[in-house]
Amino acid sequence: MIPFLRTALAVFFLLSAGSAWAGAPGERLEKVVILSRHGVRAAMSSPERLEETSARPWPRFSVPPGHLTARGETLAALMGGYFRERYVAEGLLRPDDCGATYYWANVTQRTIATAKAVARTLSPGCVVAVGNVGEGRVDPMFEPIKAGVVVADADLARAAVAGRAGGDLTAWSASHRDAIERLDALLMQCPVGPCPPSPGKRRILDAKPGFVEGEDLVSLWGPEAFASGVTESLLMAWADGQDFAGQGWRGLDEDTLTRVFALHQAEFDLRLRTPYVAKALGGPLARRILATLETGASDAAIGPTGARVVFVAGHDGTLAVLGGLLRLEWALPGYQPNQIGPGGALVFERWRRADGVRVIRARFTGQSLRQLREATPLTQATPPPAAPVFIPGCSTATPAFDCPLDRFEAIVSQALDS
Structure with a gap:
């Protein structure tokens, strides 16, 4: 593609996606669940092992394999600051309300460190504890088979x-x-x-x-x-x-x-994303997200009822199995379809429309390759790419693909029972 045309399309995409995030007059944003991949980490393999696959040497990371890098912390904090600016603008968050946000992470260094980095800017000035199951334990929300809560063939x-x-x-x-x-x-x-x-x-x-x-x-x-x-x-x-x-x-x-x-x-x-695999691996996570988005209190919800923004840090596989289970598809400029870059996130927002109907609006967002490499500051004016996500069997023909909450409940239940 011609570079000028590619840049123009990317700018158009960003502007269109940004406008789709905003609420219409009379609408109120009530709850948000951000399911994010961890940020930039060191390679899982050693440079020596990777160099068996290439004719040139590999760069060296300054942290152990699989750990979040210093740049990864910076980039995660940029995303947190962007989410903060957006949700303050929508009236969901207030400057002095530390109880409005909640953080949970899978029990790995890179996921916990990502959630902490996001919390520093999404909840500035707040003393934040990132919830996790504890070192040496298995989180059934991320690894249900290993945790023994799902038996798969x-x-x-x-x-x-x-x-x-x-x-x-x-x-x-x-x-x-x-x-x-x-x-x-x-x-x-x-x-x-x-x-x-x-x-x-x-x-x-x-x-x-x-x-x-x-x-x-x-x-x-x-x-x-x-x-x-x-x-x-x-x-x-x-x-x-x-x-x-x-x-x-x-x-x-x-x-x-x-x-x-x-x-x-x-x-x-x-x-x-094969349906049987996605159901086995993504079912418990889907139940927890649904319970969190519902209006009533539930023991299955992630975080306290009063938390208006719930941030969950997992892995690319975490988002992939949920996407496969609910048949969600997304695309951002510069990435392959359904690709999940470092810090990429599926965002579920519960809105109350002017007509009183509660709907779920799903988005996929994440920094572009250029924003990652250049550590570009993110604001409402210069946002990360984002795309509305259509929820099959639920979304309607609206710009943000509104999915009525009661229908979303039915779709998730159907996916888990099928």
């Missing part, structure tokens, strides 16, 4: 995934050949993939598609799964401001990152 899960791939993972993977060769050319730094084999290097093309044993309900291997980990490491280092050019990398820019993430998204969609 692993064979049926594999069959459901295989069925979506036509029963042949090798043929399914072959349909991504162009994207595989594009990533191979980037990693091995040859003009056009496939690049010739190199001693001591692991090539994405050589990964054989299939199921493998793992901690997840379904674990895959093959070029897509290989690419998923490697491209996430590329994205995290890019968003962390790392100097790839100084390490000798050529051809790595925002457009390239967007294109090579097609493989990651293919693997994520197949492994996590």
Whole structure:
């Protein structure tokens, strides 16, 4: 795409999305649940392991593998400040009301640190405790099978995934050949993939598609799964401001990152958004979010009844399974469809319209690749990209895809009972 046209479309998208967030005269925002991925973290693999996949050295992070970086804290705080400005403008938050916000995180360093960073700017001047189940324990909202609250049939899960791939993972993977060769050319730094084999290097093309044993309900291997980990490491280092050019990398820019993430998204969609898998992994979370958005008190709600903004820090898989369960789709400029960048968030808002009807308005939002890399300040005038999310079976033909609350309750219940 021509750079000028791409920029113009992005600006139009931001302005359109920003206007869709605002309430109409006579409407009142009552409750918000923000389900966010953690912020920018260090790669999960060591630089030495990653360098087995590439012709050039990998940048080094200054924190342990998987931990939120200093840049990640900064970027999360920018998102928190943006949410603060938005919800003060809507009258949902007041400067001196510390009890209006509540924070919960999965029990990992990067999720807890993300919630703390967001809290510093979303709840400025408040003493905030980020709730979690405690070190060494398993949170059933994020890992229901491991926590023992959901019993799933692993064979049926594999069959459901295989069925979506036509029963042949090798043929399914072959349909991504162009994207595989594009990533191979980037990693091995040859003009056009496939690049010739190199001693001591692991090539994405050589990964054989299939199921493998793992901690997840379904674990895959093959070029897509290989690419998923490697491209996430590329994205995290890019968003962390790392100097790839100084390490000798050529051809790595925002457009390239967007294109090579097609493989990651293919693997994520197949492994996590398959209905049986999404229901098993996302059911308890969906129940908790629904209970939080309902008007009455409930033991299943996240946080106290008086909290008007509930922030939940999880992982990209957390958002993916919820999206698969409720058949939610989203797209932001510069990302693949349904991609969840660092700090990306599904936002559920409960509004009371002028006609008295309570509705749920869902949004997906997150900083653009450029905003991440440049740590761009976020305001109502310069917001992160956002897109309204249509809730199948519930949303109506309104600009914000209004979903009546009673219908939302029915849709979630139906998804969990199906």
